[in-house]
Amino acid sequence: MTGFREEVCALLCEDAVRSEIAQTRRLPYGQESGLLDVHRRLGKLGWLAINWPERYGGSGATIVEKAIVTEEMIRHGVPENVHSLGVDIVGNAINLMGTDEQKERYLPGLARGETTANVLFSEPDVGSDLGSLAARAEPDGDGYRLTGRKIYNMKAQHSDFALCAARTSTGPVNYAGITLFLVPLHSLGTVIEPVWNLSEERFDLITLDGIRIGREDVLGEVDDGWQVLNRVLPFERTGLDHSAKAERTLAALREHAPPGCGDRLARLETRVRAARLLAWRCIANLHEGRPDEIHSATAKWYTSETAKEVSVAAVELLGPRALLDARDPDAIADGLFDAAFREAPGLTLAQGSSEIMLYFVATSKLGLPS
Amino acid sequence: MTATIAEFFEGDLAPLVRRMADRPRGEGGDTDDDRRETRAMVWEGLVGLGALDGDDATGLAELLGSVLYQGPLLDTLTARALFPDAGLGQAPVALAAGEPTEADGTVSARCDFVGFADEVEHFAVVGGERSALVRAGHPSITTRRHEETGRGELHRVDFAGTPVTAWAGRPDWEGARVRQAAYLVGLAQAALDHAVDYATTRRQFGRAIGANQALSFRLAEMSMRVDAARLLVHDPGTPAHAAATLGEVADLARTVTTATMQIHGAAGMRSDDDAQLYYRRAAAESVRLPQPRG
Numbered sequence: 001m002t003g004f005r006e007e008v009c010a011l012l013c014e015d016a017v018r019s020e021i022a023q024t025r026r027l028p029y030g031q032e033s034g035l036l037d038v039h040r041r042l043g044k045l046g047w048l049a050i051n052w053p054e055r056y057g058g059s060g061a062t063i064v065e066k067a068i069v070t071e072e073m074i075r076h077g078v079p080e081n082v083h084s085l086g087v088d089i090v091g092n093a094i095n096l097m098g099t100d101e102q103k104e105r106y107l108p109g110l111a112r113g114e115t116t117a118n119v120l121f122s123e124p125d126v127g128s129d130l131g132s133l134a135a136r137a138e139p140d141g142d143g144y145r146l147t148g149r150k151i152y153n154m155k156a157q158h159s160d161f162a163l164c165a166a167r168t169s170t171g172p173v174n175y176a177g178i179t180l181f182l183v184p185l186h187s188l189g190t191v192i193e194p195v196w197n198l199s200e201e202r203f204d205l206i207t208l209d210g211i212r213i214g215r216e217d218v219l220g221e222v223d224d225g226w227q228v229l230n231r232v233l234p235f236e237r238t239g240l241d242h243s244a245k246a247e248r249t250l251a252a253l254r255e256h257a258p259p260g261c262g263d264r265l266a267r268l269e270t271r272v273r274a275a276r277l278l279a280w281r282c283i284a285n286l287h288e289g290r291p292d293e294i295h296s297a298t299a300k301w302y303t304s305e306t307a308k309e310v311s312v313a314a315v316e317l318l319g320p321r322a323l324l325d326a327r328d329p330d331a332i333a334d335g336l337f338d339a340a341f342r343e344a345p346g347l348t349l350a351q352g353s354s355e356i357m358l359y360f361v362a363t364s365k366l367g368l369p370s
Numbered sequence: 371m372t373a374t375i376a377e378f379f380e381g382d383l384a385p386l387v388r389r390m391a392d393r394p395r396g397e398g399g400d401t402d403d404d405r406r407e408t409r410a411m412v413w414e415g416l417v418g419l420g421a422l423d424g425d426d427a428t429g430l431a432e433l434l435g436s437v438l439y440q441g442p443l444l445d446t447l448t449a450r451a452l453f454p455d456a457g458l459g460q461a462p463v464a465l466a467a468g469e470p471t472e473a474d475g476t477v478s479a480r481c482d483f484v485g486f487a488d489e490v491e492h493f494a495v496v497g498g499e500r501s502a503l504v505r506a507g508h509p510s511i512t513t514r515r516h517e518e519t520g521r522g523e524l525h526r527v528d529f530a531g532t533p534v535t536a537w538a539g540r541p542d543w544e545g546a547r548v549r550q551a552a553y554l555v556g557l558a559q560a561a562l563d564h565a566v567d568y569a570t571t572r573r574q575f576g577r578a579i580g581a582n583q584a585l586s587f588r589l590a591e592m593s594m595r596v597d598a599a600r601l602l603v604h605d606p607g608t609p610a611h612a613a614a615t616l617g618e619v620a621d622l623a624r625t626v627t628t629a630t631m632q633i634h635g636a637a638g639m640r641s642d643d644d645a646q647l648y649y650r651r652a653a654a655e656s657v658r659l660p661q662p663r664g
Binding site: 354 | 482621
């Protein structure tokens with residue numbers, strides 16, 4: 001296994017790759033990278049979605065190899081959202097729950113690093129409480145007409161299609177009646193408006209104005225999107241991405257910290273080590289076919305809170321130097337600390353907020369009344 | 371004086387003040403010129419209302435933090451105390467901290483994170499045994515605006531043999547730190563108010579999110595910590611513990627603004643929401659003054 005990690009590292013350390021990554025950090029404000037040559041390089045080797053079957057562009061390897069690729073990509077600074085949205089979330093959902101036709105249609109492009117996808121769950125009034133979403137898919141002949149507004153999604157400008165949650169029926173239980181659809185993003189009836197924000201990557205407000213989708217675009221069963229999500233969430237909530245980010249920021253912090261920070265750095269380092277162990281426990285669970293929701297919630301909470309803590313601590317320990325962004329000629333660590341600080345608030349919100357993880361552990365692990 | 375200035379900031383001016391030194395990044399909106407005009411107007415207003423008179427500077431600093439004021443006023447107060455006889459009038463001054471060297475009545479230094487360098491009339495170059503007052507605009511001075519998290523008006527300023535108009539000793543860092551701590555108390559209170567507002571109105575799972583004790587208790591705890599910090603910065607004994615007080619309040623400001631972001635969810639990250647503004651400003655303002663270690 002060490003040999004494979006070294007191979008991945010060797011590729012990610014190549015001058016061309018490092019140069020491409022550095023360039024993405026200095027794009028003019030308002031611009032952001034999509035899929036890069038490094039994604040296509042990894043895709044060509046069958047590594048980008050290495051745990052998918054070979055016929056869909058993977059290598060038929062396990063979740064362990066996939067975790068190694070993800071971890072090393074983040075450690076080496078490859079912009080990961082475009083990859084995690086396309087491969088780790090949408091592609092993974094299709095791989096786990098899609099029909100053969102859907103897999104044939106979508107997975108090879110994702111695995112080669114040539115196409116990507118995003119996720120349309122949140123709405124202007126719906127965040128953590130996904131059961132109350134308002135987007136609707138009305139039956140229309142042998143398909144549906146999809147209407148609604150989706151926000152706080154990312155990479156729409158680079159995505160070819162999206163995984164969209166919409167209500168197909170109503171009933172006494174909020175979570176029933178939600179269906180997941182694979183929808184085109186750049187068609188008539190879809191309006192994409194940027195929502196500028198704190199991070200380097202814009203959000204989008206996407207208005208779906210009665211776009212036509214077929215029955216074949218349903219992922220999983222109609223009205224049963226919640227089951228698909230439950231199947232996919234353990235893969236999304238390993239915390240590996242956050243632990244790798246925390247490691248990367250901490251490594252740079254250690255390099256630039258002034259004398260006298262030893263105790264603080266040691267404590268942060270211990271937290272980061274624990275975060276990584278929690279993440280890899282989830283990977284091991286998945287590898288053994290025993291996903292554990294409590295382990296997932298623990299890992300998601302601990303790793304994202306740790307990554308945030310490291311990013312905020314860097315500002316405290318390094319002072320104003322940590323605030324210089326990559327476009328400033330005097331920036332340290334290529335502007336990593338500024339980027340990490342601005343990314344930090346999103347870590348404990350996306351993929352299930354810290355509050356949701358705490359509630360789950362309180363009620364499911366500790367058995368406290370809900 | 372502080373009460374009059376508080377009235378000045380009320381109403382339509384408040385949102386303009388909060389963003390008068392915030393540059394959008396590739397997303398349109400007001401131009402730098404619009405913001406500079408607002409800053410000039412606010413400076414005139416503050417000076418006209420007696421902000422340079424120096425009484426209740428701590429209360430004034432807290433008020434400035436609560437409206438997220440960005441401008442040279444706090445630096446100017448420190449510089450006026452340092453150069454009381456330099457005839458500064460009502461001119462804005464920026465503190466430029468570095469490791470200055472002197473030669474033949476001139477000073478040379480590289481100074482980073484100098485506020486509003488393109489708008490002040492003087493610089494107080496500090497960091498050496500002596501502090502030097504120099505006139506802005508001299509050809510030996512070059513400035514470059516930093517690209518940084520705060521997206522504000524921080525500059526790198528290089529002085530290359532700049533003529534010195536007045537000399538003084540070291541600045542009163544204790545006073546400056548207490549005022550900065552007071553500014554951060556005001557900022558933290560404003561961020562907390564913003565979070566409480568949102569927790570009261572935002573509904574998820576059929577009720578206001580602030581009805582959840584996990585969240586309401588966190589807000590209550592922060593409110594109590596801000597209360598304590600406010601007493602600290604106004605306590606007459608605080609200047610003797612200025613650095614430690616600033617360290618504590620800086621930590622509080624980062625904590626409160628980080629929690630404000632969490633409570634707002636993704637909505638707080640939006641450029642048009644003030645939550646992210648408090649978060650970025652707290653980062654920049656909490657490390658703005660040199661903080662001794664050890």
